[in-house]
Amino acid sequence: MVPALVLFAVAALGGLILASARLRGSNPPLALALLHGALAAAGLVALIVAVVHAGASASLARIALALFVVAALGGFVLFATHLRKKNIPVPLMLIHAVVAVGGFVVLLIGSGVLG
Numbered sequence: 001m002v003p004a005l006v007l008f009a010v011a012a013l014g015g016l017i018l019a020s021a022r023l024r025g026s027n028p029p030l031a032l033a034l035l036h037g038a039l040a041a042a043g044l045v046a047l048i049v050a051v052v053h054a055g056a057s058a059s060l061a062r063i064a065l066a067l068f069v070v071a072a073l074g075g076f077v078l079f080a081t082h083l084r085k086k087n088i089p090v091p092l093m094l095i096h097a098v099v100a101v102g103g104f105v106v107l108l109i110g111s112g113v114l115g
Contacts (some may be wrong), residue, residue, distance in 0.1 A: 060110025
Protein backbone atom coordinates (compact mmCIF):
# COMPACT_ATOMS: atom_id res chain seq x y z
CA MET A 1 0.00 0.00 0.00
CA VAL A 2 3.03 2.27 0.24
CA PRO A 3 3.00 3.16 -3.48
CA ALA A 4 -0.66 4.13 -3.22
CA LEU A 5 0.03 6.25 -0.14
CA VAL A 6 2.89 8.08 -1.85
CA LEU A 7 0.90 8.71 -5.02
CA PHE A 8 -2.11 9.97 -3.08
CA ALA A 9 0.09 12.20 -0.92
CA VAL A 10 1.67 13.85 -3.96
CA ALA A 11 -1.76 14.18 -5.59
CA ALA A 12 -3.02 15.84 -2.41
CA LEU A 13 -0.28 18.44 -2.59
CA GLY A 14 -1.35 19.23 -6.13
CA GLY A 15 -4.93 19.36 -4.93
CA LEU A 16 -4.02 21.96 -2.33
CA ILE A 17 -2.47 24.12 -5.01
CA LEU A 18 -5.53 23.67 -7.24
CA ALA A 19 -7.91 24.51 -4.41
CA SER A 20 -5.97 27.59 -3.37
CA ALA A 21 -6.05 28.90 -6.94
CA ARG A 22 -9.80 28.33 -7.15
CA LEU A 23 -10.42 29.96 -3.78
CA ARG A 24 -8.50 33.02 -5.01
CA GLY A 25 -11.18 33.40 -7.68
CA SER A 26 -10.00 31.66 -10.83
CA ASN A 27 -9.75 28.16 -12.15
CA PRO A 28 -6.32 26.61 -11.72
CA PRO A 29 -4.08 25.73 -14.68
CA LEU A 30 -5.43 22.81 -16.70
CA ALA A 31 -1.99 21.14 -16.80
CA LEU A 32 -1.88 20.97 -13.01
CA ALA A 33 -5.41 19.56 -12.91
CA LEU A 34 -4.32 16.85 -15.37
CA LEU A 35 -1.25 16.01 -13.28
CA HIS A 36 -3.34 15.88 -10.09
CA GLY A 37 -5.82 13.54 -11.75
CA ALA A 38 -3.13 11.32 -13.23
CA LEU A 39 -1.37 10.92 -9.88
CA ALA A 40 -4.64 10.18 -8.12
CA ALA A 41 -5.62 7.67 -10.82
CA ALA A 42 -2.24 5.95 -10.45
CA GLY A 43 -2.79 5.85 -6.68
CA LEU A 44 -6.22 4.34 -7.23
CA VAL A 45 -4.77 1.61 -9.46
CA ALA A 46 -2.02 0.91 -6.92
CA LEU A 47 -4.63 0.66 -4.18
CA ILE A 48 -6.80 -1.69 -6.22
CA VAL A 49 -3.79 -3.95 -6.77
CA ALA A 50 -2.97 -3.86 -3.05
CA VAL A 51 -6.54 -4.68 -2.05
CA VAL A 52 -6.77 -7.55 -4.52
CA HIS A 53 -3.50 -9.05 -3.27
CA ALA A 54 -4.30 -8.48 0.42
CA GLY A 55 -7.57 -10.36 0.24
CA ALA A 56 -9.76 -10.46 3.33
CA SER A 57 -7.20 -8.74 5.56
CA ALA A 58 -7.67 -5.38 3.85
CA SER A 59 -11.02 -4.20 5.22
CA LEU A 60 -9.85 -0.63 5.92
CA ALA A 61 -8.12 -0.52 2.56
CA ARG A 62 -11.43 -1.47 0.93
CA ILE A 63 -13.17 1.37 2.74
CA ALA A 64 -10.42 3.74 1.61
CA LEU A 65 -10.82 2.43 -1.94
CA ALA A 66 -14.56 3.14 -1.85
CA LEU A 67 -13.91 6.67 -0.60
CA PHE A 68 -11.30 7.29 -3.30
CA VAL A 69 -13.70 6.03 -5.98
CA VAL A 70 -16.31 8.53 -4.77
CA ALA A 71 -13.65 11.27 -4.74
CA ALA A 72 -12.64 10.28 -8.29
CA LEU A 73 -16.22 10.61 -9.49
CA GLY A 74 -16.34 14.10 -8.02
CA GLY A 75 -12.98 14.81 -9.65
CA PHE A 76 -14.38 13.82 -13.06
CA VAL A 77 -17.22 16.30 -12.60
CA LEU A 78 -14.79 19.02 -11.56
CA PHE A 79 -12.55 18.29 -14.54
CA ALA A 80 -15.49 18.29 -16.96
CA THR A 81 -16.55 21.67 -15.58
CA HIS A 82 -13.00 22.92 -16.02
CA LEU A 83 -12.94 21.72 -19.64
CA ARG A 84 -16.16 23.62 -20.34
CA LYS A 85 -14.30 26.74 -19.17
CA LYS A 86 -16.72 27.30 -16.29
CA ASN A 87 -15.65 28.07 -12.75
CA ILE A 88 -15.31 24.97 -10.64
CA PRO A 89 -18.06 24.92 -7.98
CA VAL A 90 -16.36 25.49 -4.64
CA PRO A 91 -18.80 23.32 -2.62
CA LEU A 92 -18.17 20.33 -4.91
CA MET A 93 -14.43 20.98 -4.75
CA LEU A 94 -14.58 20.96 -0.94
CA ILE A 95 -16.66 17.75 -0.85
CA HIS A 96 -14.17 16.14 -3.26
CA ALA A 97 -11.30 17.17 -0.97
CA VAL A 98 -12.96 16.00 2.25
CA VAL A 99 -13.83 12.59 0.80
CA ALA A 100 -10.29 12.16 -0.60
CA VAL A 101 -8.68 13.20 2.69
CA GLY A 102 -11.01 10.80 4.50
CA GLY A 103 -9.88 8.00 2.19
CA PHE A 104 -6.26 8.93 2.79
CA VAL A 105 -6.68 8.88 6.59
CA VAL A 106 -8.47 5.53 6.47
CA LEU A 107 -5.68 4.17 4.26
CA LEU A 108 -3.04 5.48 6.68
CA ILE A 109 -4.80 3.75 9.56
CA GLY A 110 -5.27 0.55 7.57
CA SER A 111 -1.63 0.44 6.57
CA GLY A 112 -0.49 0.88 10.16
CA VAL A 113 1.06 4.31 9.67
CA LEU A 114 -1.57 5.85 11.97
CA GLY A 115 -3.25 4.13 14.86
